[in-house]
Amino acid sequence: MKRIGVIGLALCAGLLTGADSAQKRDAVLNMKRELAKTTPWLDLSDKRSGAELLAQLDGNGSFRDLAKLESEYWKNNWGDPKFDTMQIQTPVLNMLTSAFDRLLRIALDLRDGKFAEEERAAAKEKLYRGVLNYAKIEFDRGNKIRNGRFHGSCFAMPKAGAWIYLAMIGDMESGRRPEVAAALKKLAFQAWSQPVRGDATDAKIVDVQRFRKHVWWVGGNATAYRPLLEAALVNDSPEMVDVLSEVVNKSISNVSQNTYDDAFWIEGFTADGAGWGHGRQCLIWGYPIHGTNGSLNIIAKLKGTPWAAALDARALDALFNFFRGSSFYFYKGTIPPVLERGNARPGYGDKRVIPSLTLADNLNRNFRDRLAAERRAELDQFRREAKAKNLFMLNFPMGQYHGTRYFFNNDDLIRKNPAYYVFVNMVSNRTNGLESYYGGASGFNLFTCDGQTIFEREGGESSRALGAAILTMLPGTTERQVKELKPVENWLGYGSRGEFAAGAVLPDQDAVAGFIFDKVNDSVVENPARREENPEILKLRANKAYFFFGDLFLALGAGIENLAPEYDGNIFTTVEQTLKKGNNPVVRKHGVEWVENNGFVYGVLPQATSGKIAHKSEKRITGWRKLSEANRGVEENEVELFSMWIDHGREVKDGSYAYFVSCDGKVPERLPEILSNTVKVQAARLGNTVEAVFYDASAGLETPFGAVTVSAPCALAAKFREGKVELAVADGRMNRELRSITVTVGGRAYTVELPSGELLGRQGTVAE
Numbered sequence: 001m002k003r004i005g006v007i008g009l010a011l012c013a014g015l016l017t018g019a020d021s022a023q024k025r026d027a028v029l030n031m032k033r034e035l036a037k038t039t040p041w042l043d044l045s046d047k048r049s050g051a052e053l054l055a056q057l058d059g060n061g062s063f064r065d066l067a068k069l070e071s072e073y074w075k076n077n078w079g080d081p082k083f084d085t086m087q088i089q090t091p092v093l094n095m096l097t098s099a100f101d102r103l104l105r106i107a108l109d110l111r112d113g114k115f116a117e118e119e120r121a122a123a124k125e126k127l128y129r130g131v132l133n134y135a136k137i138e139f140d141r142g143n144k145i146r147n148g149r150f151h152g153s154c155f156a157m158p159k160a161g162a163w164i165y166l167a168m169i170g171d172m173e174s175g176r177r178p179e180v181a182a183a184l185k186k187l188a189f190q191a192w193s194q195p196v197r198g199d200a201t202d203a204k205i206v207d208v209q210r211f212r213k214h215v216w217w218v219g220g221n222a223t224a225y226r227p228l229l230e231a232a233l234v235n236d237s238p239e240m241v242d243v244l245s246e247v248v249n250k251s252i253s254n255v256s257q258n259t260y261d262d263a264f265w266i267e268g269f270t271a272d273g274a275g276w277g278h279g280r281q282c283l284i285w286g287y288p289i290h291g292t293n294g295s296l297n298i299i300a301k302l303k304g305t306p307w308a309a310a311l312d313a314r315a316l317d318a319l320f321n322f323f324r325g326s327s328f329y330f331y332k333g334t335i336p337p338v339l340e341r342g343n344a345r346p347g348y349g350d351k352r353v354i355p356s357l358t359l360a361d362n363l364n365r366n367f368r369d370r371l372a373a374e375r376r377a378e379l380d381q382f383r384r385e386a387k388a389k390n391l392f393m394l395n396f397p398m399g400q401y402h403g404t405r406y407f408f409n410n411d412d413l414i415r416k417n418p419a420y421y422v423f424v425n426m427v428s429n430r431t432n433g434l435e436s437y438y439g440g441a442s443g444f445n446l447f448t449c450d451g452q453t454i455f456e457r458e459g460g461e462s463s464r465a466l467g468a469a470i471l472t473m474l475p476g477t478t479e480r481q482v483k484e485l486k487p488v489e490n491w492l493g494y495g496s497r498g499e500f501a502a503g504a505v506l507p508d509q510d511a512v513a514g515f516i517f518d519k520v521n522d523s524v525v526e527n528p529a530r531r532e533e534n535p536e537i538l539k540l541r542a543n544k545a546y547f548f549f550g551d552l553f554l555a556l557g558a559g560i561e562n563l564a565p566e567y568d569g570n571i572f573t574t575v576e577q578t579l580k581k582g583n584n585p586v587v588r589k590h591g592v593e594w595v596e597n598n599g600f601v602y603g604v605l606p607q608a609t610s611g612k613i614a615h616k617s618e619k620r621i622t623g624w625r626k627l628s629e630a631n632r633g634v635e636e637n638e639v640e641l642f643s644m645w646i647d648h649g650r651e652v653k654d655g656s657y658a659y660f661v662s663c664d665g666k667v668p669e670r671l672p673e674i675l676s677n678t679v680k681v682q683a684a685r686l687g688n689t690v691e692a693v694f695y696d697a698s699a700g701l702e703t704p705f706g707a708v709t710v711s712a713p714c715a716l717a718a719k720f721r722e723g724k725v726e727l728a729v730a731d732g733r734m735n736r737e738l739r740s741i742t743v744t745v746g747g748r749a750y751t752v753e754l755p756s757g758e759l760l761g762r763q764g765t766v767a768e
Contacts, residue, residue, distance in 0.1 A: 024238035032233040050109025061129030079140040089148025097152035100160035107167040149195040161187030162230035188231040219267040220290030245307040248295035252315035258760035270409035271758040273325015300366035332459030333389030344442035344627040349460025406503030408761035413513040428501035433493025443487030467622035481569040492522035502715035502732035514545035514693030539564035545682035551664040559679035560655030575644040601662040608658035615644035706746020724768035
């Protein structure tokens with residue numbers, strides 16, 4: 001056995017014996033031979049042919065444009081751990097990644113007959129020298145160097161190594177070039193071994209635990225971007241396929257706060273129908289989809305082998321729960337700019353298909369025969385509407401693909417229907433904010449999860465407005481008006497210390513949600529030694545609650561406090577900042593000045609608000625280039641924005657606000673009665689509906705239907721009809737020990753049982 005094979009098997013979970021072993025080894029050989037006939041996905045930005053790339057290789061296997069850096073590597077001994085810095089190792093990584101990408105293109109062109117017969121022998125010799133030359137550098141770095149390994153050492157180079165081996169499979173398995181075959185196998189194995197984790201799995205790499213509990217080894221970073229199956233096949237390892245088969249089948253499942261320690265993956269689908277990536281960020285359109293697609297692809301490739309497995313009921317439930325829930329994060333072909341770091345760029349608000357369509361297509365293509373008729377019909381309708389970029393599935397019950405839904409794992413309240421879209425983006429100490437990366441995406445996701453509230457009618461308005469927006473005035477947020485913001489690289493974002501976040505929705509879609517806003521940098525919480533680039537945006541708190549009564553939206557703020565008045569800048573609560581649509585007519589009614597924009601009518605209730613109320617429309621020049629280095633060269637343009645805000649002043653303490661947004665475009669005939677707006681209870685009533693956020697269970701609430709008390713902090717929505725009551729109640733703190741909440745109305749007690757397990761945090765209901 002070749003040396004690299006010995007290394008791989010020594011790290012395996014166990015050995016195969018007997019007929020089972022022979023059957024699996026035959027299956028590995030057959031899969032490898034079939035895979036060798038195919039072509040991997042390639043980045044086609046480099047248009048050079050294999051022959052053109054080969055011409056750049058010298059007799060030592062060095063590309064001429066990379067030779068200088070190679071020489072510096074060996075001259076300076078950069079493989080020594082004392083040079084383990086990003087500044088040194090990142091250029092080395094980029095050099096190696098580029099080199100192996102070129103070598104792969106040469107190998108594929110050789111395989112595909114694009115070299116003349118008389119050129120092939122010399123071309124292969126140069127190719128193999130190149131492989132050994134660049135593999136020597138990568139292996140010299142080994143486990144000594146930990147910087148400059150992600151992504152190239154675990155994604156790109158292993159892919160190149162595996163596919164060069166497969167393209168040249170005749171030479172690799174004939175024994176003619178054993179040193180090249182060994183190098184390519186070892187390089188491919190880095191999909192499993194790199195980067196080192198610094199835990200027990202480094203000593204037992206071929207093990208299921210290798211693909212759990214670490215951001216580099218779950219979700220898309222596991223089964224989508226790493227060539228795990230290819231590495232197993234070129235290393236002739238049924239043991240690796242054993243592990244991989246278990247990983248991909250278990251990965252299609254849910255995670256939640258309550259099951260975080262036990263869930264198979266800590267990134268992926270969340271139990272509420274959304275998804276996490278990079279911690280507990282709602283990166284719903286990236287890692288959860290990529291990882292699951294990767295797992296489905298591998299399961300499909302294992303059909304007809306000893307590792308063939310059906311998608312079980314748990315996996316299918318998770319997939320369809322995601323199709324339904326994730327559809328709320330998509331409106332009329334657009335994605336709200338709060339779900340990924342690449343949100344601040346021109347064109348982000350353009351129409352597109354929903355990203356989960358790739359999952360639906362994968363399921364339809366590879367697993368349609370596993371679906372019951374009802375699910376096939378749902379999948380078909382989903383795919384039709386997704387391709388039309390108009391996904392509402394209106395024949396399904398409210399709360400599945402349309403209507404109002406609270407996402408308890410992600411602190412989001414969303415209403416979606418064909419007429420309008422509302423997204424309240426909250427945060428708590430159980431979730432993370434949105435990451436920023438100025439070097440390649442937005443460097444200013446500083447306020448995204450502070451209760452930002454998006455109102456859209458066409459889809460994409462918020463994204464198009466972002467280029468000219470004042471970032472400290474995102475709609476729905478309460479922020480200090482800082483004059484100058486510094487761009488950041490922050491992979492956990494800005495969140496809240498607040499323990500409370502909850503929401504409840506009634507069957508008629510009336511809803512309530514609230515959270516405690518106590519702004520914090522989640523990356524500093526994780527690493528207190530980290531420098532805070534923008535300290536002026538911190539040290540603010542407020543209790544913020546949201547209510548739907550039919551098409552009327554109400555937002556309440558209480559306990560607003562500037563905890564650092566020494567910083568310059570007044571505290572603003574922004575009602576709206578979006579594209580100006582229409583003439584913005586003003587109507588005065590109910591003691592409120594109502595202003596219409598884009599079919600929404602906005603009004604602030606003066607007697608319930610501490611501060612000056614203002615609104616304006618103005619033309620601004622976009623500043624896309626300031627938001628991200630990736631926007632260099634973007635052409636700026638003029639846009640007109642409509643804004644409404646409340647200036648609470650600089651010394652605000654125990655400040656408050658109350659504002660309405662009429663989503664049907666009409667000034668409401670009746671306004672909700674604000675029953676309470678304090679740090680203990682925020683509550684309102686309209687007609688026979690009472691909605692409340694109880695931050696303090698010791699507080700009571702007086703209503704026309706009697707005094708209301710609760711046994712634990714919660715969000716409560718109640719509908720009263722003919723002496724009967726319907727309740728929706730959600731625990732605001734995700735207390736694992738709490739099994740029920742007792743709601744007392746007018747002296748009568750109602751016990752509301754609460755979900756547990758992965759559904760902890762979801763509402764419980766009682767209906768008389």
